[in-house]
Amino acid sequence: MSLLKRINPFSKQNDETGFGTNPNGYGGRFINRDGSFNIRREGRPFWDRFSVYHSLLNLSAWKFTCVILLFYFSINLLYTGIYWLLGTEQFQGIIGQTAWARLKEIFFFSTETFTTVGYGRVNPVGDGANMVAAIEAMTGFLSFAVATGLMYGRFSRPRAHLVFSDHALIAPYKDMTGLMFRFASYKDNHTLTNVDVTVTIGLQIVEDGTPVYKFYSLPLERGKIESLSMNWTVVHPIDDNSPLLGFTAEDMRNADVEIYVLVKGFNDVYANTVLQRTSYTYEEIQFNRKFIPMYRESENGRTTILELHLLNKSREIN
Amino acid sequence: MSLLKRINPFSKQNDETGFGTNPNGYGGRFINRDGSFNIRREGRPFWDRFSVYHSLLNLSAWKFTCVILLFYFSINLLYTGIYWLLGTEQFQGIIGQTAWARLKEIFFFSTETFTTVGYGRVNPVGDGANMVAAIEAMTGFLSFAVATGLMYGRFSRPRAHLVFSDHALIAPYKDMTGLMFRFASYKDNHTLTNVDVTVTIGLQIVEDGTPVYKFYSLPLERGKIESLSMNWTVVHPIDDNSPLLGFTAEDMRNADVEIYVLVKGFNDVYANTVLQRTSYTYEEIQFNRKFIPMYRESENGRTTILELHLLNKSREIN
Amino acid sequence: MSLLKRINPFSKQNDETGFGTNPNGYGGRFINRDGSFNIRREGRPFWDRFSVYHSLLNLSAWKFTCVILLFYFSINLLYTGIYWLLGTEQFQGIIGQTAWARLKEIFFFSTETFTTVGYGRVNPVGDGANMVAAIEAMTGFLSFAVATGLMYGRFSRPRAHLVFSDHALIAPYKDMTGLMFRFASYKDNHTLTNVDVTVTIGLQIVEDGTPVYKFYSLPLERGKIESLSMNWTVVHPIDDNSPLLGFTAEDMRNADVEIYVLVKGFNDVYANTVLQRTSYTYEEIQFNRKFIPMYRESENGRTTILELHLLNKSREIN
Amino acid sequence: MSLLKRINPFSKQNDETGFGTNPNGYGGRFINRDGSFNIRREGRPFWDRFSVYHSLLNLSAWKFTCVILLFYFSINLLYTGIYWLLGTEQFQGIIGQTAWARLKEIFFFSTETFTTVGYGRVNPVGDGANMVAAIEAMTGFLSFAVATGLMYGRFSRPRAHLVFSDHALIAPYKDMTGLMFRFASYKDNHTLTNVDVTVTIGLQIVEDGTPVYKFYSLPLERGKIESLSMNWTVVHPIDDNSPLLGFTAEDMRNADVEIYVLVKGFNDVYANTVLQRTSYTYEEIQFNRKFIPMYRESENGRTTILELHLLNKSREIN
Secondary structure: OOHHHHOOOOOOEOOOOOOOOOOOOOOOOOEOOOOOEOEEEEOOOHHHHOOHHHHHHHOOHHHHHHHHHHHHHHHHHHHHHHHHHHOHHHEEOOOOOOHHHHHHHHHHHHHHHHOOOOOOOOEEOOHHHHHHHHHHHHHHHHHHHHHHHHHHHHHHOOOOOEEEOOOEEEEEEOOEEEEEEEEEEOOOOOOEEEEEEEEEEEEEEEEOOEEEEEEEEOOOOOOEEEEEOOOEEEEEEOOOOOOOOOOOHHHHHHOOOEEEEEEEEEEOOOOEEEEEEEEEEHHHEEEOEEEOOOEEEOOOOOOEEEEHHHOOOEEEOO | OOHHHHOOOOOOEOOOOOOOOOOOOOOOOOEOOOOOEOEEEEOOOHHHHOOHHHHHHHOOHHHHHHHHHHHHHHHHHHHHHHHHHHOHHHEEOOOOOOHHHHHHHHHHHHHHHHOOOOOOOOEEOOHHHHHHHHHHHHHHHHHHHHHHHHHHHHHHOOOOOEEEOOOEEEEEEOOEEEEEEEEEEOOOOOOEEEEEEEEEEEEEEEEOOEEEEEEEEOOOOOOEEEEEOOOEEEEEEOOOOOOOOOOOHHHHHHOOOEEEEEEEEEEOOOOEEEEEEEEEEHHHEEEOEEEOOOEEEOOOOOOEEEEHHHOOOEEEOO | OOHHHHOOOOOOEOOOOOOOOOOOOOOOOOEOOOOOEOEEEEOOOHHHHOOHHHHHHHOOHHHHHHHHHHHHHHHHHHHHHHHHHHOHHHEEOOOOOOHHHHHHHHHHHHHHHHOOOOOOOOEEOOHHHHHHHHHHHHHHHHHHHHHHHHHHHHHHOOOOOEEEOOOEEEEEEOOEEEEEEEEEEOOOOOOEEEEEEEEEEEEEEEEOOEEEEEEEEOOOOOOEEEEEOOOEEEEEEOOOOOOOOOOOHHHHHHOOOEEEEEEEEEEOOOOEEEEEEEEEEHHHEEEOEEEOOOEEEOOOOOOEEEEHHHOOOEEEOO | OOHHHHOOOOOOEOOOOOOOOOOOOOOOOOEOOOOOEOEEEEOOOHHHHOOHHHHHHHOOHHHHHHHHHHHHHHHHHHHHHHHHHHOHHHEEOOOOOOHHHHHHHHHHHHHHHHOOOOOOOOEEOOHHHHHHHHHHHHHHHHHHHHHHHHHHHHHHOOOOOEEEOOOEEEEEEOOEEEEEEEEEEOOOOOOEEEEEEEEEEEEEEEEOOEEEEEEEEOOOOOOEEEEEOOOEEEEEEOOOOOOOOOOOHHHHHHOOOEEEEEEEEEEOOOOEEEEEEEEEEHHHEEEOEEEOOOEEEOOOOOOEEEEHHHOOOEEEOO
16 A cells, blocks of 8 residues: 555645655755754855854854954954055054064054054054054954954844754553654753744655655644743654554655654743754654653752753663 | 726725825835835934934945945044144144144044054143043944944844745636745745745725725735745635636736735744735736746755745746 | 713723722823823832833933933043042153143043053053053943943834824714824834734723722724834724713713823834834813825825824814 | 542643643752742753853842953953063063062053053063963953943843732632732833733642642633733632632642742833743742732822832731
8 A cells, every 4th residue: 555545634734834845856854953954045146145143143152263263363464464565664663673573563563453452662653554553443443343243142142942852752652652752951041931842744755656745743742831941752642633643664764754843932031932943854763762751859859950961861662 | 897896806805904095195106126115204304204223224234334434534534623623732742744744643643542542652631632532532432332233233133034036927826827926035044934924915996986095915825834944936826716816917007006025934043023025016927927946956865955046937838 | 870871881891901990099190191101119229110221221312422421521530539549650651740730631541541542651550550440441341331232222122113193083983983093103114014003991980989990992993004104093983882982072071081002013123023102181182173194195106205294283173 | 538639620720831740750849939940950061051141141230240350350360370471571661670560560461451451551572472462452352242242131131020929818809719919010111011920830639649740720810911010919719710719728738839920021121022930839828818009199199109118018807
């Protein structure tokens, strides 16, 4: 029997994913594990497509520091070059005897100007050097403004700070089976309020001889909670309304299953709605395993401890 | 038969557009192609109406740089003028022999003060110059604050970053015809979530001898999608509920048709709801053309490529 | 017949205003014309109640500048005082011969330090002066940070920028009468999207011998529009569901009528939901007047002009 | 009769709290009085869990100032150490005769560099000192950027600014009893719009021999108001739908009752949705007491005064 016929006719198709249905045009998974979309844009100039803000916000702290240092030294080298071309005789107070020593002094004059420190031992007297210094000081001024904005943008950008389990599990649930995964906020003091989770499944199926994508909503045991202070195990019961009813592991592999997860909530540290995505492909689904609890009471019995290192811990069921 | 009678009686009128219905008071299209409203305000002072924030945010990077440079040189010229009037004898360390040389030195002293570099070779000793320098330094200080805010405002301002097709097409759709246009996000990594699109049509029609505007909602094949990672072709099927049922190209021209489009969604780079408008007038509607697909699989088959240069590409249908 | 009995029994009472119902504890109107609440807080320390952020954001540009200048001169006077107490011998480079001249030099040294200009002619050599200068420079640094935040907060704070008509009018509407007022956005390029308006009326009525406040929702001819690019005349039809049905001007005065208006919408310049309130008391209601149109076509017929100076213009009806 | 059987069967259970139901894993109250969650995270590195932004935003002004001062002096000591290792001969203009005097001069040179004041009397001539100074100036530059962001974040962070009564009271209400508490905004000019309050109760109950947590929604006399300009007394009527119907003080103690309160609204000073939580445990519930009014008319009768010091004032009822 074909896979198409095997799909539960009582399951609810989802035509509003925004994904296309023609596998010929598509390559690979739709959503990467980190929640980004597996897509590339072409046909417009790089600077049109490139999102400076997004890129700098998403850089790791380490890379961000490198970008800033690199920028700082490059721009000072640039200005040093200009001053050098204008000639060191346009400056007062230079004490270096060799060209190399004078070049270094010019470079440090440039850093003093760019950062607006301006000690003043070396200072411009010629018109050219004066004018370039006036422009460099303003450049520094504005770079500072940009850096301030980026810094603020980086640490104030609303995020969900969620961590998802590496695998989705299929395990006994009540008197049937269920598909489940779990997630938690890993940041102290970050609690999401009014959290919604939406789960959709994508299947690649042969219809009238041509392969097409079909999308189905996965109804959940519980699709929203009031506050996410702990972990949350999301369960899709494989019941009479589930598109997965009767599916074997083999079927899932054939259908190139991908499960799309979207979590939305209000983060009150940022006072903003945040969302985070992830997806599970066939390789990331495990059968006959169950999550083990990930919290315990503290020693003094007065608080609860969320054990984040247990997030991925599951045990086999026979 | 009059145009009014020709309008499909089963179509849904939209009385909540917020546009007026009296063409005598109105001129031209309601919404420009770039989504701004075709309206001008009068009767309040310029500074009341002028939105500095909006204006500076919407300036191109190039013009914004010019505005800043212009401001920088103007304010330094202003302060140079004041120092000059106070007299160069209020300064220590000036080495220029001619008036012109001294003027330049005063100008560069001003830039050093405004940017808070303060080399100190030239420095104020007179009370007047000292006081003006104190004020200039604070002005620079605050200008910097404003620049920082503007910079941050410019790159953190939530936008939809959508690009719409230049034309709306009327083409066969299923077993009838449909009005369609498409759009896509042109920025890498910018995906809209929970995207809604609303389409309204405005017609100018003669009722009891006087022309009036009538507005109708255009029902869509699909009015919302969960995520806009790709392009989206919005289709209004010209079916039994469509106000356009039975309309000829001639009718559309006579009715001075304008189609208003509003797209709303949540952009999670900015973590904010964003919206973008556009409109299509009669001239921007093409008949018997169909869009061609604008995405393809990558060479290695592991990702999908959105071909933005094909956004406006359509082919004739006979 | 008592006023209470005269209130239309089909009108809808509003118990969710958040206002109290006991006139003994209340004084004056609930909402001022500018939309602020007519209320004062007591019983907590001033700094608890005082909202620095709100206060500085709402100051006029003129007063804000004064606050900044005042702060700048005060803090420099303070530091000048400290340096003076430490003694001018802690400084190098002072050239003044009299105490007054030296005091001025110390003051300007302070401004140079606070703004981080630091010319360096006058510079600290004593330990005390050096330490105070180090602290002053940091104070300046942080003041700048605060100023930057305030500047940005001031011009990026989301506002509705609406202007309401000075009076609400009661005038013939269709085949009955209606209560109407109008408003418009006075800022170029600021358009509200999905605008909602809610109107509630408060009446002071004697019930069982004691006066109480009663609140009723006023149903509107149209309570929301899709975009507010023009002016909007809000109309409450005094029909069978209106609490005002059968009310005379005299009745309104006796009931100490107050009409609360709340407008909400999405401002896409700020990309934020904004709201603005106002209220009309009995004195601000005019009878038998009708608003005159406030827009016209431009000379070339290609755009529409919103005439804001006509906002309050109405004509008598007989 | 067991507590479980005593729970009103008509009350509505709440399965969406996001709290667990197994008391063995949980310790103490779920929500602290200040609204934070009584939970601790383990199993991920400190810097992963630690939320710098949240921590610095929530520090008191006093502690925040100390953190900044501490940072300022530490980083200058660090740089002083580096300069000292490079040797004072790398500097020009040092006038100290002793090592200690020179060390101090180096320290003040460092503060001048970090704050970008740069008087220039002492200035680097050696390559090492020059390079370190260039880096220190940039560090100062960026620290300033961070400070600016933090300052702005601190005073622009949307908060509800609510103060809750210390106790929830159980008192006669209409012809039954009710559970009530009250709260008010303590900041001048801060009014919440469209305020929602949600109240949930948690009970620890023995079911089939094992203790479990059960959660019930508490229906309110009024769950939302349009604007919170005054205080609001929230009332849960203990009627036929209340889980508390028939509960004695003893029962509440046994069930280890905890009442979770969540208030949400739109604060238009911040133009943002804000929320605030609190909870009341058994110890914080008082019986047979009623709140006394907390507002009065002003002397001139033109405004209303909210008396915040009366927030916790109640009187006994017999």
